[in-house]
Amino acid sequence: MKNFAIKYQPVITFLARVILGGVLVVAGGLKVFKPAVAAGAVAAYKILPTNIAHIVGYALPWLEIAIGILLIVGLSMRLAAVVGAAVMVVFIVAIISVWARGILIDCGCFGGGGAVDPAKAAEVHHAYLLEILRDLALAALGVYLYFFPYGRFGIEKSLQVIEEQ
Numbered sequence: 412m413k414n415f416a417i418k419y420q421p422v423i424t425f426l427a428r429v430i431l432g433g434v435l436v437v438a439g440g441l442k443v444f445k446p447a448v449a450a451g452a453v454a455a456y457k458i459l460p461t462n463i464a465h466i467v468g469y470a471l472p473w474l475e476i477a478i479g480i481l482l483i484v485g486l487s488m489r490l491a492a493v494v495g496a497a498v499m500v501v502f503i504v505a506i507i508s509v510w511a512r513g514i515l516i517d518c519g520c521f522g523g524g525g526a527v528d529p530a531k532a533a534e535v536h537h538a539y540l541l542e543i544l545r546d547l548a549l550a551a552l553g554v555y556l557y558f559f560p561y562g563r564f565g566i567e568k569s570l571q572v573i574e575e576q
Contacts, residue, residue: 452524
């Protein structure tokens with residue numbers, strides 16, 4: 412098994428970069444041109460004061476896109492991996508928080524967000540579980556990328572090879 416991991420690590424790293432980076436770019440891209448909706452989605456969690464939640468809602472899509480692009484192209488890998496994993500952990504904590512407080516919202520992860528009809532409570536609780544599991548998997552990819560940052564088609568690795576020559 413160790414030989415398999417060593418042999419395919421560059422491919423696994425590439426796939427992890429594309430998956431985590433792709434999810435971040437798509438999530439940010441779906442929110443970036445609807446900043447008021449994104450701000451409202453962050454405010455719906457009722458964790459931050461409204462003014463701060465709106466600032467976070469306006470900035471978050473841009474952060475997601477920036478980190479996603481860095482991951483996809485393979486530049487500043489360790490920093491991008493740590494920030495990407497940290498963002499996922501923040502999302503997990505936020506979802507657990509609303510779930511524990513009995514707040515029913517659409518997470519707003521891929522646009523939208525806000526309060527949900529109480530008649531759909533069972534669906535929302537199921538969605539919370541799936542969102543937490545998804546974000547755990549994405550955070551794990553970020554941790555993996557921290558320890559194995561160099562894979563196929565990464566700019567950072569290519570730049571290091573050029574510097575060594």
